[in-house]
Amino acid sequence: MPNQPRVSSQPRLLLDTRDVIFELADDIVPKLDGDGVQKRDTRDTGLPMWTAPVFGRGRAVGKKWTAxxxxxxxxxxxxxxxxxxxxxxxxLEALPWVSEQNGKTRSGVAFKASALEVVAGPTAMKAAA
Structure with missing residues (x-):
């Protein structure tokens, strides 16, 4: 079954976003591989992947942040x-990663979601009209 998604054995790290405001910061674009082909989620769904740049703002009292x-x-x-x-x-889930390249180890956290729901802005206004 060559094009079947794999089932991940890693636990999902779902994030609580109740006290976070997200705003789209730029256009959504296809997530591309090194050959310019749109990547697919081979771990879980097999669906195409899109990159959404967003501003996040935490609004919990005493725990405010922006990113x-x-x-x-x-x-x-x-x-x-x-x-x-x-x-x-x-x-929304966090995906910790580690990579080694040219003898240097890098690590970080990637973010993945199944959808973006519009709650305010031009798109929501069009839908309401």
């Missing part, structure tokens, strides 16, 4: 979201 991050959206279609829309990432 710009990229969220990989795994979806058959590109999310219908515009720059500046306030969004909620669905099923």
């Amino acid at each position: 710009q991050l990229n969220i990989t959206i795994v979806s058959a279609e590109m999310p219908d979201v515009q720059d500046g829309d306030q969004v909620i990432p669905r099923d």
Whole structure:
């Protein structure tokens, strides 16, 4: 079964976003491999992957923060979201990673979601009209 997604044995690290405001910071684009081909989620779904640059703002009392991050959206279609829309990432999870290249170890956290739901902004206004 060559094109079947693998089942991941790693636990999902789902994030609580109740006290976070997310805003799309730029256009969503296909996530491409080194050959310019759109990547697919081979771990779980087999669906195309999209990169959504967002601003995040934590608003819990005593724990306020801001950050710009990229969220990989795994979806058959590109999310219908515009720059500046306030969004909620669905099923947002953290994916810790480690990579070794040229004798140097790098690590970080990637973010993945199943969708972006628009809660405010131009796209939400069009839908309400």
